[in-house]
Amino acid sequence: xxxxxxSFLLFFPVILILFYLLKEQYRWIxxxxxxxxxxxxxxxxxxxxxxxxxxxxxxxAIKIEDSIKLLEKKMLFYFAVFNIGILFVFKYFNxxxxx
Numbered sequence: 001x002x003x004x005x006x007s008f009l010l011f012f013p014v015i016l017i018l019f020y021l022l023k024e025q026y027r028w029i030x031x032x033x034x035x036x037x038x039x040x041x042x043x044x045x046x047x048x049x050x051x052x053x054x055x056x057x058x059x060x061a062i063k064i065e066d067s068i069k070l071l072e073k074k075m076l077f078y079f080a081v082f083n084i085g086i087l088f089v090f091k092y093f094n095x096x097x098x099x
Contacts, residue, residue: 001041011038042091053087056080 001007015034019027040047060080067073 001038007041008038011041049090050087053083056083 001011011034015030018030022030036047036050039050057080060076060083064073064076064080067076
């Protein structure tokens with residue numbers, strides 16, 4: 001699903017309306033499910049890849065919070081940013097080359 005597609009034009013308002021109808025404590029679930037559906041619309045097989053990235057970055061965030069050493073926190077942060085960078089390149093590389 002691209003941001004300028006008809007399916008996104010239908011998908012986004014539905015998520016937005018549901019977001020404001022839900023209680024605050026459940027909004028994160030909607031955003032998680034909406035994000036997964038949005039990503040799966042591009043290529044459903046890659047949901048395992050996305051899940052892996054989420055787990056790794058969640059682990060990094062927990063370790064950053066628990067760590068006392070500044071160097072360790074920085075290294076975990078840079079690893080998490082690198083991890084997100086790989087996802088960005090994987091998803092948008094063809095788009096950047098074509099334009």
